[in-house]
Amino acid sequence: MKVGDLLKVSLMVGAVFVGPKITLAEEFLTVDEAQKVLWQSATMNPVDVDLTKEQMKSIKKSSDVRVINSKMRVWKTVDGGWFIVDKVIGKHENMDVAFALTNKGRVKGVEILNYYETYGWEVKNPKWLHQFVGKGSEEHLKLDKQIKNISGATLSCRHITDAVNRITHTWDQVLRNL
Amino acid sequence: MLNQVKRCKPLLGTFVEVSVVLGSSEDEINDVVQSIFDSIENMEKMMSYYDQSSEVFKLNKYGYNNFIEVSEDLLKVLKFSLKLGEVSEGLFDITVAEKMVVRKLIKDFGFDYEENSSYKDIIIEGNKVCFTKRTFIDLGGVAKGYIVDKAMKSFLDSELDIVINAGGDLKMNKWRGKKAQIRIPNKKKLDKFIEVDMANSSIATSAGYNKDILAIFNKKKNSFEKSVDSISVFAKDCMTCDALTKILFMLDKKDKMLSEFDVTAFSLNKLGEKNVY
Numbered sequence: 001m002k003v004g005d006l007l008k009v010s011l012m013v014g015a016v017f018v019g020p021k022i023t024l025a026e027e028f029l030t031v032d033e034a035q036k037v038l039w040q041s042a043t044m045n046p047v048d049v050d051l052t053k054e055q056m057k058s059i060k061k062s063s064d065v066r067v068i069n070s071k072m073r074v075w076k077t078v079d080g081g082w083f084i085v086d087k088v089i090g091k092h093e094n095m096d097v098a099f100a101l102t103n104k105g106r107v108k109g110v111e112i113l114n115y116y117e118t119y120g121w122e123v124k125n126p127k128w129l130h131q132f133v134g135k136g137s138e139e140h141l142k143l144d145k146q147i148k149n150i151s152g153a154t155l156s157c158r159h160i161t162d163a164v165n166r167i168t169h170t171w172d173q174v175l176r177n178l
Numbered sequence: 179m180l181n182q183v184k185r186c187k188p189l190l191g192t193f194v195e196v197s198v199v200l201g202s203s204e205d206e207i208n209d210v211v212q213s214i215f216d217s218i219e220n221m222e223k224m225m226s227y228y229d230q231s232s233e234v235f236k237l238n239k240y241g242y243n244n245f246i247e248v249s250e251d252l253l254k255v256l257k258f259s260l261k262l263g264e265v266s267e268g269l270f271d272i273t274v275a276e277k278m279v280v281r282k283l284i285k286d287f288g289f290d291y292e293e294n295s296s297y298k299d300i301i302i303e304g305n306k307v308c309f310t311k312r313t314f315i316d317l318g319g320v321a322k323g324y325i326v327d328k329a330m331k332s333f334l335d336s337e338l339d340i341v342i343n344a345g346g347d348l349k350m351n352k353w354r355g356k357k358a359q360i361r362i363p364n365k366k367k368l369d370k371f372i373e374v375d376m377a378n379s380s381i382a383t384s385a386g387y388n389k390d391i392l393a394i395f396n397k398k399k400n401s402f403e404k405s406v407d408s409i410s411v412f413a414k415d416c417m418t419c420d421a422l423t424k425i426l427f428m429l430d431k432k433d434k435m436l437s438e439f440d441v442t443a444f445s446l447n448k449l450g451e452k453n454v455y
Contacts, residue, residue: 026186026195028185028186037208092368109187111187112187112188112193117369149356149357149358150359150371151346151358151383151410157191
């Protein structure tokens with residue numbers, strides 16, 4: 001999925017509020033590119049994973065991280081390794097992240113596919129924000145393809161750490177049995 | 179047609195972006211980007227406070243009254259940190275790790291600590307390091323810059339156009355004529371930036387942004403610095419930038435420090451007004 005698809009934000013004209021303003025966006029790798037970076041030429045096939053409510057609860061309990069999406073984007077390599085694309089949502093930042101896990105469930109690598117920051121509007125509920133991403137298309141954001149060399153970071157790695165924790169527990173409880 | 183590769187990984191407690199541009203094959207560029215990330219990951223494993231197999235962790239655990247052999251890279255960072263301690267008259271002190279633990283900014287591994295210990299209790303002999311008092315260190319204020327420098331080292335004269343950005347510790351091999359964006363430290367408007375011309379190959383910025391208190395402990399005031407303005411430093415190497423942003427926060431008179439390390443610096447207030455030191 002291209003970042004352009006991800007960054008279609010619906011503008012609710014005439015409603016009480018407008019969509020959050022995306023002020024900074026960077027695209028790094030496509031899903032295909034991330035597969036090559038993390039698994040080189042390994043052959044992999046998509047796997048249909050839709051977590052049950054019980055599995056989501058159980059993963060939350062063991063990882064101490066909330067599971068928002070039941071449907072996962074997962075590929076399995078012929079050697080039993082895993083490639084997972086997941087959405088990581090923070091207070092002001094959202095990103096698509098690729099994780100590679102070995103056939104023993106250990107993290108082989110993590111790549112940020114894209115990230116965007118939203119400001120100018122109070123996003124209290126990440127789930128609510130989530131519904132605005134990749135849907136509607138009254139307003140397509142034009143992304144600056146130039147690299148913004150920014151000195152002054154606000155992004156925190158904590159959400160990635162949480163996501164890694166959640167993904168490894170998902171492997172332990174679900175993926176390893178597939 | 180120009181090929182460009184941009185990758186971003188969660189490393190060094192932040193997000194490290196590497197971008198490379200060249201009119202050459204994408205495979206060649208990918209190899210360069212990978213070697214930069216490999217270098218950063220290796221250095222992180224060596225200098226991490228958290229990684230229990232790191233050299234820093236080993237020093238913190240066994241360094242009291244024992245001479246521990248360390249790598250050339252860690253030695254360089256330690257020597258530079260001790261020099262900064264001297265020049266700043268103790269303002270820069272890698273043993274403030276204990277204060278970070280008390281404030282829960284870093285994890286408590288139960289390392290021994292004596293209240294009056296300081297950087298002066300770290301002795302270096304050859305490639306060995308010893309703590310003469312019970313203390314422990316965190317290189318969070320300096321190692322990230324060194325790691326960026328090290329990752330770029332092989333490519334300083336390369337024809338490739340390379341940018342490494344480790345959460346705002348930014349280094350470019352072809353910096354002349356380039357610009358950097360500095361985030362304005364206004365927590366209500368964090369989407370605003372000013373653009374500055376690169377004045378050297380490296381720049382780092384420190385600010386609290388969302389937080390009121392910085393992770394910079396001022397031993398003389400016995401308190402953490404409050405976050406108001408941001409401070410950015412330009413220097414030839416990123417390690418100097420990284421460390422000096424912290425020291426300049428604590429210094430009222432900054433001239434001596436700027437000339438000692440041959441750097442230029444400026445602050446930015448919440449209105450986006452720049453003040454060159």
